[in-house]
Structure formats: C-alpha cells, structure tokens
Amino acid sequence: MREKExxxxxxxxxxxxxDIENFKAPKGLNEDxxxxxxxxxKEPKWLLDWRLKAxxxxxxxxxxxxxxxxxxxxxxxxxxxxxxxxSFKEKPKSLxxxxxxxxxxxxxxxxxxxxxxxxxxxxxxAVFDSVSVATTFKDTLTEKGIxxxxxxxxxxxxxxxxxxxxxxxxxxxxxxxATLNSAVFTDGSFVYIPPGVRCPMELSTYFRINASDxxxxxxxxxxxxxxxxxxYLEGCTAPMRDENQLHAANVELIALDDAEIKYSxxxxxYPGDKDGKGGIYNFVTKRGLCKxxxxxxxxxxxxxxxxxxxKYPSCILQGDNSVGEFYSIAIxxxxxxxxxxxxxxxxxxxxxxxxISKGISAGFSDMTYRGLVDISPKSSNSxxxxxxxxxxxxxxxxxxxxxxxxxxxxxxxxxxxxxxSKISDEQLHYCQQRGLNSEEAVSLIVNGFCKEVLxxxxxxxxxxxxxxVGISLEGSVG
Amino acid sequence: MExxxxxxxxxxxxxxxxxxxxxxxxxxxxxxxxxxxPNRKHEDWKFFDINQIINKEIGELKFYSEQSEKSGIDKDxxxxxxxxNKLVFINxxxxxxxxxxxxxxxxxxxxxxNNLDEQLVENSLINLNNALTNKSYKLLxxxxxxxxxxxxxxxxxxxxxxxxxxxxxxxxxxEENSSLKLIxxxxxxxxxxxxxxxYNFSLEKNSILKNYKIDQIENDNIRYMFNNIKQSSNxxxxxxxLSQGSTFSKNEISCDLKGEHSSAFVNGIFSLNKNxxxxxxxxxxxxxxxxxxxxxxxxxxxxxxxxxxxxxxYVDSKAQKTDGYQLSKAILVDxxxxxxxxxxxxxxxxxxxxxxxxxxxxxxxxxxxxxxSRGLSYKEARKLLINGFLVEVIxxxxxxxxxxxxxxxxxxxxxx
Numbered sequence: 001m002r003e004k005e006x007x008x009x010x011x012x013x014x015x016x017x018x019d020i021e022n023f024k025a026p027k028g029l030n031e032d033x034x035x036x037x038x039x040x041x042k043e044p045k046w047l048l049d050w051r052l053k054a055x056x057x058x059x060x061x062x063x064x065x066x067x068x069x070x071x072x073x074x075x076x077x078x079x080x081x082x083x084x085x086x087s088f089k090e091k092p093k094s095l096x097x098x099x100x101x102x103x104x105x106x107x108x109x110x111x112x113x114x115x116x117x118x119x120x121x122x123x124x125x126a127v128f129d130s131v132s133v134a135t136t137f138k139d140t141l142t143e144k145g146i147x148x149x150x151x152x153x154x155x156x157x158x159x160x161x162x163x164x165x166x167x168x169x170x171x172x173x174x175x176x177x178a179t180l181n182s183a184v185f186t187d188g189s190f191v192y193i194p195p196g197v198r199c200p201m202e203l204s205t206y207f208r209i210n211a212s213d214x215x216x217x218x219x220x221x222x223x224x225x226x227x228x229x230x231x232y233l234e235g236c237t238a239p240m241r242d243e244n245q246l247h248a249a250n251v252e253l254i255a256l257d258d259a260e261i262k263y264s265x266x267x268x269x270y271p272g273d274k275d276g277k278g279g280i281y282n283f284v285t286k287r288g289l290c291k292x293x294x295x296x297x298x299x300x301x302x303x304x305x306x307x308x309x310x311k312y313p314s315c316i317l318q319g320d321n322s323v324g325e326f327y328s329i330a331i332x333x334x335x336x337x338x339x340x341x342x343x344x345x346x347x348x349x350x351x352x353x354x355x356i357s358k359g360i361s362a363g364f365s366d367m368t369y370r371g372l373v374d375i376s377p378k379s380s381n382s383x384x385x386x387x388x389x390x391x392x393x394x395x396x397x398x399x400x401x402x403x404x405x406x407x408x409x410x411x412x413x414x415x416x417x418x419x420x421s422k423i424s425d426e427q428l429h430y431c432q433q434r435g436l437n438s439e440e441a442v443s444l445i446v447n448g449f450c451k452e453v454l455x456x457x458x459x460x461x462x463x464x465x466x467x468x469v470g471i472s473l474e475g476s477v478g
Numbered sequence: 479m480e481x482x483x484x485x486x487x488x489x490x491x492x493x494x495x496x497x498x499x500x501x502x503x504x505x506x507x508x509x510x511x512x513x514x515x516p517n518r519k520h521e522d523w524k525f526f527d528i529n530q531i532i533n534k535e536i537g538e539l540k541f542y543s544e545q546s547e548k549s550g551i552d553k554d555x556x557x558x559x560x561x562x563n564k565l566v567f568i569n570x571x572x573x574x575x576x577x578x579x580x581x582x583x584x585x586x587x588x589x590x591x592n593n594l595d596e597q598l599v600e601n602s603l604i605n606l607n608n609a610l611t612n613k614s615y616k617l618l619x620x621x622x623x624x625x626x627x628x629x630x631x632x633x634x635x636x637x638x639x640x641x642x643x644x645x646x647x648x649x650x651x652x653e654e655n656s657s658l659k660l661i662x663x664x665x666x667x668x669x670x671x672x673x674x675x676x677y678n679f680s681l682e683k684n685s686i687l688k689n690y691k692i693d694q695i696e697n698d699n700i701r702y703m704f705n706n707i708k709q710s711s712n713x714x715x716x717x718x719x720l721s722q723g724s725t726f727s728k729n730e731i732s733c734d735l736k737g738e739h740s741s742a743f744v745n746g747i748f749s750l751n752k753n754x755x756x757x758x759x760x761x762x763x764x765x766x767x768x769x770x771x772x773x774x775x776x777x778x779x780x781x782x783x784x785x786x787x788x789x790x791x792y793v794d795s796k797a798q799k800t801d802g803y804q805l806s807k808a809i810l811v812d813x814x815x816x817x818x819x820x821x822x823x824x825x826x827x828x829x830x831x832x833x834x835x836x837x838x839x840x841x842x843x844x845x846x847x848x849x850x851s852r853g854l855s856y857k858e859a860r861k862l863l864i865n866g867f868l869v870e871v872i873x874x875x876x877x878x879x880x881x882x883x884x885x886x887x888x889x890x891x892x893x894x
Contacts, residue, residue, distance in 0.1 A: 066521070377813065392828035395795045405819040405836055410810035413839035416821070422828040 028077045031055065034183055037082050041152050041186075044159060054172040054182035061176045068368045068400065069308045069337035071281060074246060081184045081217070140200065147192040148203055151219055154190035161192055165223055169252040169289045169316070177248040178285040181217045185250065188218035193228035193259070202458050204233040220251040224259035226292065231262040231458060247306075248283045257292030257319065262300070264457050266465055269305035276335025276364070279307025286313035290322035290348075298325040300456045302465045303338060312370065314343035317351035317379075324353040327453040331469060332365035332397070341371035341388075341403075346379040346412070355386040358450050362393035368400040375412045382412040390420045391449055393442075443470035479511060485541035486609060493612045506608040513602035525786040525818045526728050526757045528603075531700060535726070536670050541610060541643045543569060555632060555665045560883050562661070563629040569639055570646040570673075572615065584623035588616040603702055607645045607676045614647040619656040619685075628659035628880060633675070635668040635699070642671045649678040652685035652713075659877060661690045664723060666697040675703045681713040683737065688877055690718045693727060694887060700726040711737025718875055719746035720884065721756045721785075728757040734765060735797075741770040745874045748776070748808075749888075750783035750815075757786035764797040771801070776871050777808040777838075778864050779815035788820045789834070795826040804834035809841055809867060811860075865890055 026033065034055055038048040063074075141148050147158060155162050172182045189205045205220070224230055247269065253261050263286075272279025282305075288297035299313040309332075315324030326342040344353035353373065361367040369388045390399035401418045423445050431441035446469055447454065454462055454469075486507050490500065515529035516522070532539060556564070563581055566574040572589055619625060635644060652658055666673075681687055691703065701724045707715050719729050733742045744760045762771040777785040791802040808817035821834040841863055849859035869890060875881040885891070 390823075390825070392825065392830075395798065395827045395829075397828075398824070398826040400825065401821075401823040401834070403819075403821060403836070405821075405838070406816070407808070407810060407818075407838040408816045410813050410815060410840045414837065416819075416836040417833070418821075418823060418835075419833040420823055420825050420830060422830075 027080055029055075029058075029079070029081060029184070033081050037184060037186060040082070041155070043152075043155055046163065047155060050167070050172065051183050054179050055184075057172060058176065058180050058183055061179060063176045067310055067339045067370075069310065069339050069366065071308055074281070076180075079246065082186055144197050144200065145194040146197060146199055147190065149190055151185075151188045151190045151221060154192075154221075158190075158192070161223065162190070162221070165221060165252070165254055166219075167252075169254060169287045170250050170285055174285065177283045178250055181219060181248050181250045181285070185217045185219040188220045188249070189222075190220075191222040191230060191232065193224045193230045195226040195228060197225075197228045199228070199230040202231050202233055204235070216245075216247045216249070218249045220249070221254075222252070222261060222263070223254045224256065224261050224295075226256045227258040229260045229262075232264070233458060234263070234265045235268070245279075246281050246283070249285070251284070251286040251313075253286075253288035253297055255288065255290050255292060255295035255297050255319075255322075258294045259292060260296040260298075261288065262298045263288070263313075264300040266302045266457075266468065267305050267309070268468060270307075271305045271334065271336050272307040274334050276307065279336070280305065282306035282309045282311065284311040286311060287316065288314065288324070289316045290319050290324060290351075292322075293319045293348075294321045295319050296323040296325075298323075298327075298456070299342065300327040300453065301329070301340075302453070302457070302468065303328070303330040303340060304468050306338075307336060309336075309338040309340055312341050312343055314345065315353060316345045316347065317353065317382075318347045319351075320348040321350045322348055323351070325456075326353075326355045326357070327456045328357045329360070329450045329453045329465075329469065330358070330367055330369075331360045332362070332367045334363040334365060336363075336365045338366070339368040339370055341369045343372040344374070344384060345372070346375040346382045346384070349378070349380055349382070351379055351382045353382075353384045355384070355388070356452050357386075357388040358453055359388070359390040359399055360393070360446060360449070361390070361397040361399050364396045366398045366400070368402060369418075370402045370404075372404040372406070373414055373416070374404075374406045375409050375414065377408045380409055380411040382409065384412075384414045384416075386414075386416040386418075388418045389449070390418075391446070392420065392422050439470075446470075479514065481538060482507075482511065482541050488542045489610055489612065495612070503609050506605040510602050510605040510609055513605070516602055522759065522788070525788070525820075526726075526755070528700070528702070528726075528728070531726055531755075532672055535698075535700060536641050536672065538641060539643050539672055540641055543639075543642055543644070555634060557630060557663070557883075559886060560628065560879060562627050563625075564632065565629065566632045566634060567646060568634045568636060569642070570611075570644040573634070578627055581625055581627065584620045585625065585629075586616075586618040586620070588618070589613065601704070603674055604676055604704060606643070607647055607674050610643070610645045611647045614649060616649045616651065617658075618651045619653060619658050621653040622655045623653075624655075624657040624686075625659060628661050628877075630661045630663055632663050632665055633673070634665045635671060635673070637667040637669075639668040640670050642668075644671055644673045645676075646674075647676045647678075649680070650687075651680045652682055652687060654682045655684045656682070657686035657688075659688045659690075659880065661692065661880065662703075664691075664693040664697075664701070665695060666699055666724070669698045670700075672700045673702065675701075677703070677705045679705065679707040679715070681707065681709045681715060681740075683710050684712045685710075686713065687715045688718075688880075689716070690720075690875070690880060690884065691729065692720045692884065692887065693723045694720060695723045697723055698725040700724070701728070703727075703729050705729075705731040705733075707731065707733040707742070709733065709735050709737060709740040709742065711739055713737060713740045714743075715741075716743045716876060717745070718871075718884075719744075719758060720749075720888065721746060721758065722749045724756075725753070726755050728759065730759045732761045732763070733771070734763045735769040735771070736765050738766050738768050741772075743771070743874070744773045744775075744789075745871050746775040746787075747868050747871050748785040749778050749868065750785055751780040752783065753781070754783045755786075756784075757788070759786075759788040761790045761792065762802065764791070764793045764800040764802065766794075766797055768799045769797060769801075771803070773804045773806075774871055774874060775806045776868055777806075777817055778811065778868060779808060779817060780811040782814040784816045784818075786818045786820075787836075788822070790822040790824065791832055791834070793823075793825040793827050793830055793832065798827050798829040800827065800830040800832065802830070802832040804836075806834075806836045807867075808838035809864065810838060811841065811864075 269280035330338045359367040373384045517529040518527040564576040746758045775787045787806045789804045817838045819836045846859045
C-alpha cells in the first residue's frame with residue numbers, strides 16, 4: 001500500500017495531503033455562507049455589502065462557455081467556501097506558534113518558512129487552503145514602510161487602502177468566476193509599496209489546496225505607489241485527489257506614476273493522473289492597471305500544472321508611456337488543457353507592450369494561446385510586439401493560436417508572429433550523439449525553446465522552473 | 479422577419495417544385511427564421527454585425543422580387559480589354575450567356591438545377607440563400623479541358639432596385655485535369671440592397687481553379703459572398719479579392735483540402751475609404767497529408783474605413799507535412815481608421831510547418847522623407863509607397879493577362 005502511494009508520488013511530488021483538522025463553513029453557496037465568512041474574518045460592513053452585491057450578480061450570471069477546454073458542470077453548492085486549519089481559529093502571533101504539521105508541510109514543499117528567513121532573503125506569505133498561514137520577514141519590510149500581509153489583516157489594519165483599490169481593476173461586474181471570487185474570497189496577499197521605495201527582496205506567496213471539496217478563492221492586491229518597485233513571486237501546489245478542485249483567484253495589480261511591478265508565477269497545481277482523472281481547474285483572473293505615467297507591469301508565468309488552466313493575465317495601459325509585458329511558458333501533457341494568453345489594452349499615449357508566449361503540448365493535451373491587443377484611437381505612438389510559438393510532441397495533442405488584433409490608431413504599430421513546429425529529428429540526433437539520452441535531449445531543447453521566458457524569472461524561480469519543464473515532459477517522447 | 483415569412487410563401491407559390499425541393503426550402507427557411515441574421519454574438523461575425531448593419535442601412539428588407547421586367551444590358555458594363563466568355567446576372571437572374579465557340583462544347587452551363595444540398599452548413603445566410611433561390615445554376619468544365627479565355631460573371635443590379643435581398647447560387651464542377659479562370663465583376667448601379675452570393679466548387683483530381691473577385695465600383699450595397707471549395711488530390715485553387723467598391727462587404731471562403739498534394743491560395747487587397755467596412759474570412763482545412771495553403775491580405779485604409787481579416791488554418795491530426803502560412807498587413811493612413819485581425823491556427827498534427835504574421839501601422843515617415851528628398855511631392859511619395867505595398871498581392875496572380883487586367887483596373891502601371 002505504502003509503496004503504491006510512493007509510486008504515485010513520483011509523478012507529482014507535491015501530491016501528498018496533510019492531516020490537519022480543518023474548520024469549514026457549511027457546504028454550499030448562499031448568503032449565509034458569505035455572511036459566515038465575513039463574520040469570522042470580522043470584516044467591516046462595507047465589505048460584506050460589497051460581497052453580497054457580487055453574490056447577487058453571480059446568481060444571474062452564466063458561466064462563460066466560449067473557451068476551448070470544456071469541463072463538466074461544477075456544482076457550486078457542493079463546495080466548501082471556507083476551510084481553515086483548526087488550530088488557526090486564533091491566529092498565531094509568530095512562527096513558533098504554528099502547528100508543527102503545517103511547518104512540516106511547507107518543508108516538504110520546499111518552502112521552509114523558518115530557514116528561508118535567514119537563507120535567501122525572500123519574504124514569504126503562505127496560503128493554506130483558504131487562509132494565509134504565516135508571513136515571514138515582517139520586520140525588515142516594516143522598516144521601509146512596506147506592507148506585506150494577508151488581505152484579511154490588511155482589511156483590519158489598512159481599511160482605507162483596501163477600500164480604495166479593491167475591485168478597482170477587477171470590478172464586481174466582471175465575468176462569472178471573478179465575481180464569484182469577489183463574493184466568497186477568503187484570503188490572499190496584500191502588498192503596498194510606499195512612494196519611492198524599492199522593495200529590497202522578492203515577495204512571495206505560496207498557495208496550497210489541502211482539504212478535499214474545497215474551492216480556493218484567494219484575492220491578491222498589490223499596489224505600487226509612485227516611483228516604487230516590487231518583484232512578486234507566486235507558487236501553487238495541491239494534493240492528488242480523484243475529484244476536480246476549483247481554484248478561482250483574483251489578482252489585482254496597480255502601478256502608479258513611475259512604479260514597476262514584476263509578477264512571476266510558477267503554477268504547478270495537481271494536473272490529474274495519466275488518464276486525466278482529477279486535477280485542479282485553474283480559472284484565475286489576473287489584471288494589472290498601469291495607472292500612472294511611466295509605470296510598468298510585467299507578468300511572467302510558467303504553467304505546468306492543473307487539469308484545465310484558463311487565465312489571461314492582462315495589462316491596462318492607462319498612463320502615458322506605460323509598459324506592459326507578458327512572458328509565458330505553458331506546458332501541457334497527458335490530458336491537460338490550457339487556454340491562456342494575455343490582453344494588452346492600450347489607452348494612454350506612447351504605451352508599449354510585448355508578448356512572448358511559448359506553448360508546448362504533448363500526450364493528449366490541448367494548448368491554446370488566446371490574446372488580445374487593442375490600441376484605442378487616443379493611444380498614439382503606441383506599439384506592440386507579439387510572438388507566440390508552439391511546439392507539438394506527437395499527433396494526439398493540439399496547439400492553437402487565436403490572437404485578436406485591433407488597431408484603431410494610425411500612429412501605432414502592431415506586429416504579430418506565430419509559428420508551430422516540432423522538435424526535429426536532427427536536433428534530437430545531434431544531442432543524443434553527444435551522449436544525452438532522449439529525455440535529457442528533449443529537456444535541453446525545450447529549455448532552449450523557452451529560454452527567452454525563463455530569463456525573465458528571478459534566479460530562485462528560474463532554477464525551479466527549468467527543472468519543472470523537464471519533469472512535466474517526462475515520458476512524452478519515445 | 480414577418481416580411482420574410484410572407485415573401486417566402488410568395489416565392490414558394492410562384493414556382494413549381496418537387497416535394498423534395500419544397501421540404502429542403504422549408505427546412506432552410508425555418509433555420510433562417512430561428513437564427514435570423516448573424517450578429518456580433520456569433521464569434522464569426524464579431525467584427526461585422528450584419529444584423530445591425532442591415533437594420534441601420536436598409537431597415538425593412540424585401541425578400542421577394544418580381545421577375546418580370548427585363549431591362550437589358552448596358553453596353554458600358556462589359557469589359558473589352560480582354561477576350562472572354564460572359565455570363566451576366568441582373569438582380570440574381572440570368573440575363574445573358576455568351577461563350578466562345580471554342581469553349582462552348584467543353585463547358586456546360588445548366589440553369590435549371592434542383593436546388594438541393596446534401597451537406598448542411600451552420601450559417602443562416604446560406605439558409606436564407608437556399609430558401610429563396612428557386613433554381614440554382616451549375617457550371618461544368620469537362621474532363622481534360624483547359625479553358626482558353628477567362629469566364630467573366632457580371633453581377634449587375636439595376637438602379638431601380640432598392641432594399642432588396644438578392645440571392646444567387648452557382649455550383650461549379652471541375653472534372654479531372656480541367657481548369658477554369660473565373661472573374662467575378664461587380665457592376666452595381668443600385669443602392670441599399672443586401673446581396674448574398676453562394677458558390678460551391680468541386681475540384682476533381684489535377685484541376686485548377688482561379689477565381690478573381692473584383693468589387694471596385696462605388697456602390698452602397700451590402701454584399702456577402704461565400705465560396706465553398708472542396709479539393710481532390712493535386713488540385714489547386716487560387717482566390718483573389720479586390721475589395722474596394724461596396725460600402726459593406728464580407729467575403730468568406732472555406733476550403734477543404736481533401737486530397738494529397740492539393741493546395742489553396744487566398745490573396746486579398748482592401749483599398750478602402752469613406753466609412754467602408756470590409757471583411758475577408760478564410761478558413762482552410764488541411765485534412766490529409768502533404769497539403770499546402772498560403773494567405774496574403776493587405777489593407778490600405780483611409781477616411782473612417784475599417785477592414786477585418788479573419789483567417790484560420792485548421793490541421794487535422796492526419797494531415798502531417800502540412801505547410802500553412804498567413805500574412806496580413808495594414809497601413810492606416812489616417813487617425814479615423816481601424817484594422818482588426820484574428821489570424822488563427824488550430825493544429826493537431828506535429829510534423830507541420832505553420833506560421834502567421836500580422837502587422838499594422840502608419841506609412842513609414844522615413845521612406846516618405848527619402849522619396850521627397852529625391853524630388854517627389856508628398857502626395858506622389860505616399861502614392862508610390864502605397865502602390866508598392868499593394869502590388870505585392872497583385873503579383874501573386876499566376877495568370878499574366880489577368881494580372882495585367884487587374885493592375886489596369888486598379889490604375890497601376892504595368893512595370894510595378
């Protein structure tokens with residue numbers, strides 16, 4: 001039995017689940033559950049009203065159905081919308097008070113909350129199921145005036161900031177999953193960088209879904225005030241379960257004048273087993289607003305997990321001279337499906353955007369790049385460059401490119417390129433001749449294919465991502 | 479839609495049809511009634527909301543046309559630059575057939591075909607066409623015959639016609655080793671009509687189809703043309719659009735490459751001004767190994783005009799060694815114009831070479847400066863650059879006399 005388990009774990013090393021007693025809200029989606037969540041988090045009245053307003057819209061909204069991956073109907077009444085480790089009813093004051101089992105889990109995940117503090121200087125906020133567990137490095141950050149905490153804490157301590165910016169990029173009038181998130185979001189990270197501050201370290205959040213039948217709805221809000229800079233990392237894992245789990249997060253970024261936000265994601269949710277059973281539905285809404293002049297938002301993502309990934313990190317380039325970037329690697333294997341891409345909406349003058357997307361599909365999977373570049377009539381002297389390349393392995397999988405290009409300004413340029421190809425036999429032969437086995441050769445070639453994107457990742461992540469790229473494609477050739 | 483019901487009953491009454499045909503027409507009429515004109519909620523019509531356009535430009539559309547009055551053909555509409563076979567349609571009704579004696583025996587033109595299609599399409603405009611065309615036409619090119627002179631189909635509507643829905647359907651069959659050069663020439667004098675033309679092509683082994691569609695004369699009709707092409711092995715289809723004259727125009731082409739070594743070429747020019755809104759939508763389905771497709775669409779947009787290019791390459795998992803290419807480019811001459819593109823790839827086979835590119839922007843100021851420093855006026859420099867930009871598409875035309883003719887019609891000198 002044990003051996004069998006271990007065998008399974010080889011495929012997805014984060015597939016363990018931790019036995020921690022959970023404190024859950026009753027199953028189902030209704031006003032009471034929302035009031036329950038709001039109450040347990042001691043939220044102010046305006047937030048509860050806001051949630052209920054969103055919920056009222058969810059009731060009339062329909063799930064979108066234009067995307068390529070189809071999924072079986074989700075029974076929203078059969079989900080837990082709030083799940084917290086029981087020992088958390090009273091929030092721990094410091095890391096020492098944490099449930100040792102939790103710390104063990106994070107150690108397994110490779111996020112040693114304790115050691116990390118000393119070793120590589122990344123501040124971590126870990127979200128377990130729906131609740132933010134611990135935030136490290138608080139003192140160093142507080143010194144600079146940086147606020148990095150869970151969003152529940154921010155609602156208590158910095159209500160003005162939250163009230164001002166929450167929902168300003170993803171309003172409650174958005175699409176189904178975003179609105180659902182607005183109604184039931186439980187926790188997430190909050191970052192505020194004060195004017196002129198360059199955040200001295202990478203900020204990082206680690207998300208983990210542990211309990212079964214839970215949907216994870218976290219909400220991240222990052223505000224970079226005038227002239228500030230922050231680099232933010234996000235990682236995700238989940239245990240292996242046979243049923244599908246829903247993850248519908250909202251991420252809002254706001255960059256004011258001269259500010260820069262770099263947001264990197266390594267998404268490695270459980271992708272389901274070889275036959276496509278189980279896995280996470282990753283329906284995430286990520287949107288950044290370049291509100292001020294000369295602001296910049298850069299998204300980098302490595303998508304290797306999830307049964308279905310469906311997300312389009314977007315930039316709204318509102319401020320003049322603002323810059324939006326999107327670097328993405330999406331890898332699908334077995335029966336995974338990914339429909340991902342970006343939206344670059346140019347509103348300000350002299351705005352620039354760049355999209356580099358690399359898609360790799362193997363096995364029976366389906367990969368779609370779907371993107372929008374929209375240059376509005378007022379956005380003169382703007383430019384966009386898009387490059388999306390796909391790599392196919394085998395003829396049971398699919399790779400698709402669906403770009404929407406709208407140019408309404410004569411002084412702006414849009415250039416778009418896309419190619420689809422396979423790893424050529426010559427390339428493989430060359431590598432193998434020099435002593436690599438076929439899997440190493442594929443991994444090397446794929447890493448080369450993705451290099452442009454991998455380079456954008458912060459050091460610590462780049463190494464992990466490179467390994468992940470290799471692992472995700474194991475067994476796809478030969 | 480009430481209009482449609484009444485007019486449809488009228489067309490049914492006025493014709494004697496077999497039971498089968500009546501059922502077919504009834505079915506299509508029902509489909510059209512259910513769906514109505516496509517609107518922006520349909521993904522394919524996102525950039526060209528024909529429902530809204532018809533409501534706004536025409537309002538009440540008449541679906542029934544009196545067939546009585548024959549107005550005769552104005553001599554000035556016929557082309558005399560090139561020797562050709564003629565077919566003239568006035569308001570969708572066949573007016574004149576004039577084939578060269580040489581070609582006559584090898585081409586068969588049948589004007590009283592049963593209007594039946596075994597295959598159904600999800601397109602309510604085709605349903606509309608099927609419901610209202612009583613008899614469709616069929617053109618057959620016999621085995622091993624390469625047509626000498628091009629066939630020009632004149633699409634004429636006379637100036638009295640307005641708010642009318644005009645439908646026309648022609649089936650083309652190219653037998654083995656045959657070839658057809660076909661020019662569609664739009665010569666409309668009417669205004670505010672909705673013209674709906676549906677062509678079915680069936681290309682047998684080794685056959686070659688060259689279809690040039692020229693819409694150049696200013697008119698404020700709404701035009702929809704659908705080319706449905708099925709290709710057997712070694713066949714070649716070449717389709718060229720000069721999309722310029724009508725106020726609203728959407729050209730759709732769907733091409734199934736069903737035989738090995740078949741290939742399809744789609745080239746188009748949008749040269750638009752004055753609030754015009756044109757679209758080309760091309761879908762190439764690569765269904766077997768070793769097929770090839772190439773698409774090139776260029777736009778020059780001025781004065782509140784708008785062009786749309788939606789191209790899709792579909793590669794089936796069986797279709798290894800596919801070579802597919804799409805390129806769309808646009809010059810936005812002034813601030814009021816808009817270019818939308820959706821170049822799609824849907825690929826299920828791994829050993830393929832597929833790519834697309836799309837670029838849009840303004841005229842290159844440096845190039846204008848260069849030309850002006852050599853003595854050209856701003857206007858001349860601009861014209862030279864635009865012509866040079868567009869002529870690349872015309873040069874894709876493989877038939878020399880027709881290439882010359884089109885350059886001529888567009889006002890380009892031959893040395894380009």
